[in-house]
Amino acid sequence: xxxxxxxxxxxxxxxxxxxxxxxxxxxxxxxxxxxxxxxxxxxxxxxxxxxxxxxxxxxxxxxxxxxxxxxxxxxxxxxxxxxxxxxxxxxxxxxxxxxxxxxxxxxxxxxxxxxxxxxxxxxxxxxxxxxxxxxxxxxxxxxxxxxxxxxxxxxxxxxxxxxxxxxxxxxxxxxxxxxxxxxxxxxxxxxxxxxxxxxxxxxxxxxxxxxxxxxxxxxxxxxxxxxxxxxxxxxxxxxxxxxxxxxxxxxxxxxxxxxxxxxxxxxxxxxxxxxxxxxxxxxxxxxxxxxxxxxxxxxxxxxxxxx
Ligand SMILES: NC(=O)c1ccc[n+]([C@@H]2O[C@H](COP(=O)([O-])OP(=O)(O)OC[C@H]3O[C@@H](n4cnc5c(N)ncnc54)[C@H](OP(=O)(O)O)[C@@H]3O)[C@@H](O)[C@H]2O)c1
Numbered sequence: 001x002x003x004x005x006x007x008x009x010x011x012x013x014x015x016x017x018x019x020x021x022x023x024x025x026x027x028x029x030x031x032x033x034x035x036x037x038x039x040x041x042x043x044x045x046x047x048x049x050x051x052x053x054x055x056x057x058x059x060x061x062x063x064x065x066x067x068x069x070x071x072x073x074x075x076x077x078x079x080x081x082x083x084x085x086x087x088x089x090x091x092x093x094x095x096x097x098x099x100x101x102x103x104x105x106x107x108x109x110x111x112x113x114x115x116x117x118x119x120x121x122x123x124x125x126x127x128x129x130x131x132x133x134x135x136x137x138x139x140x141x142x143x144x145x146x147x148x149x150x151x152x153x154x155x156x157x158x159x160x161x162x163x164x165x166x167x168x169x170x171x172x173x174x175x176x177x178x179x180x181x182x183x184x185x186x187x188x189x190x191x192x193x194x195x196x197x198x199x200x201x202x203x204x205x206x207x208x209x210x211x212x213x214x215x216x217x218x219x220x221x222x223x224x225x226x227x228x229x230x231x232x233x234x235x236x237x238x239x240x241x242x243x244x245x246x247x248x249x250x251x252x253x254x255x256x257x258x259x260x261x262x263x264x265x266x267x268x269x270x271x272x273x274x275x276x277x278x279x280x281x282x283x284x285x286x287x288x289x290x291x292x293x294x295x296x297x298x299x300x301x302x303x304x305x306x307x
Contacts, residue, residue, distance in 0.1 A: 095257070097120050097121055097122060098121050098122070098156075098157055098158055098254070098258070099121075099122045099124070099155060099156045099157050099158070100113075100116055100121050100122065100123050100124070100156055100157075100158045100159075100160060100258075101123075101124045101125075101126050101147075101149075101152035101153045101155065101156035101158070101159045101160065102116075102123055102124070102125050102126065102144075102152075102160045102162060103125075103126040103127075103149050103152065103153070103159060103160060103161050103162060103163060103171060103175070104126075104127075104161070104162035104163040104171075105125045105127055105134075105135050105138050105139070105162075106162065106163075107227040108162040108186050108222065108227050108230065109125065109160070109162035109163075110125075110138050110142065111227050111230045111231045112160060112162065112186075112222065112230055112262070113125055113139075113142050113144050114141070114142035114143075114144070115230070115231065115261075115262050116258065116261065116262075117142050117143045117144050119261040119262070121258075121261070122145075123142065123143075123144035123145070124144065124145045124146070124147050124151075124152040124155050124156055125138070125139045125142075125144050125145070125146050125147070125152065126147060126148065126149035126150075126151070126152030126153060126159075126175075127146060127147075127148070127149065127152075128148070128149065130146055130147065130148055149171060149174050149175055150174060150175055150176040153175040153176055153178065153181070154176060154177075156181065157181060157182065158181065158182045158183075158184065158254060158258070159175060159178065159181055159182070159183045159184070159216070160183075160184045160186060160222075161183060161184065161185050161186060161187055161209060162186045162187070162222075163187065164187070165187050165188060165189045165190055165198065165205060168185075168187045168189075168205065168208075168209055169208060169209065169212045172209055172212040172213045173212060175213070177215070178213050178214065178215050178216035179214075179215035179216070180215065180216075180217075181215075181216050181217070182216070182217050182218075182219065182248075182251040182254050182255070183209070183210075183213050183216040183217065183218045183219070184218075184219050184221050184222065184255055184258070185205070185206050185209045185210075185218055185219070185220050185221070185223070185275075186221065186222040186223050187205055187209065187223065188205065188223050188279055188282045188283070188286075189204075189205035189208075189279060190283070190286070194286055194290060195287075195291075196283070197279055197280060197283060199279075200276060200279060200280060201276060202276075203276070204220070204272075204273070204275035204276040204278075204279050205275065205279055206218065206220035206245065206272055206275025206278070206279070207272060207273065207275060207276075210272055217246070217247075217248035217250070217251035218246060218247075218248075218251070218272060219244055219245070219246035219248075219251050219252055219254075219255040219272075220244060220245045220246065220272060220274075220275040220278050220279075221242060221243075221244035221245075221246075221255045221259060221266075222242065222259070223278055223279065223282050224242070224243055224278055224281050224282045224285060224300070225240060225242070225282075225285055225299055225300070226285065226289060226296045228296045228297065229296075229299050230262060232263070233262060233263040233264045233299070234263055235299065238301065238303075239263065239264065239265045240263075240264055240265070240299040240301060241264065241265050241266075241267055241299070241300075241301045241302045242259040242262075242264035242265065242266045242267070243266075243267050243268075243269045243278055243281070244256065244259070244266060244267070244268060244269065244278075245268070245269045245270055245271060245272055245273070245274035245275050245277075245278055246271070246272050247271050247272045252268060256268070265302075267302055281300075284300065285299075285300055288300075
């Protein structure tokens, strides 16, 4: 029975009937791929409810019925809403619509996700709790899908980390296999009172995130200005600067393009180790905003003398 039919028949959510049915589907999938039970397998059992809420039930159902009916496991990436390895390596990677997982749906994540949907990208918000009412409402308002963090990351070619610093490294581990993906790190390793940084000078939050994100191409970006400026990076005729740093040229091209899509002027600050400069620079903005009396309606910019 399809989930919508199940609901229409009046069975309650969480009664165990659907979860029980899903367990068999997941178990079958795991057996076919000779995998042992993992936490992600257990999480997958909760996905039907999430996919139903996201309106993605048809793709989910098609995938599972196709899988059960066929002798071999042949994944159709586009039906699943996932980026295939070929797609990720395609030469138009820098220009076309992208599949973006925004991890964290707070001040930064919600704005970035909403604006990238407006720019034509496909966005999956990755959260820890897919049935939290605020997250469901936020995703719906943005026109984005909602999924558990590992599921969102699996579907995307670009993963955006927008969680508090204390959760950053743990969240990266929870993202699963990031091989070949681009990871945009927006976090700042702020102390709890927002007056200092927990790491710096000889390393950076960006480098620590990269160390945890095995196989990912990490770019530090969207950390140096407030979420209000991400919502609207134009001050009259002046465009707000977005500095970024990373070691992979293609990943930086994509990061810069996504900043341009939001209306920023992206400027490359160099290798990922330059995150050691970007994170204290973020603290300059925070200090002016919250202790310097400027509020949040300002930006720190690169300005050029006309030639
Ligand atoms: N605010 C800004 O203007 C700004 C600007 C630039 C950079 N940043 C940096 O961007 C990051 C996010 O800032 P924010 O202001 O958007 O924070 P926020 O409003 O507090 O939102 C944080 C989000 O992260 C989620 N989260 C927390 N722990 C998580 C975990 N373990 N796994 C998955 N999700 C988790 C929260 O979800 P729950 O609802 O489930 O807790 C929430 O959706 C921070 O590192 C911050 O320093 C902020």
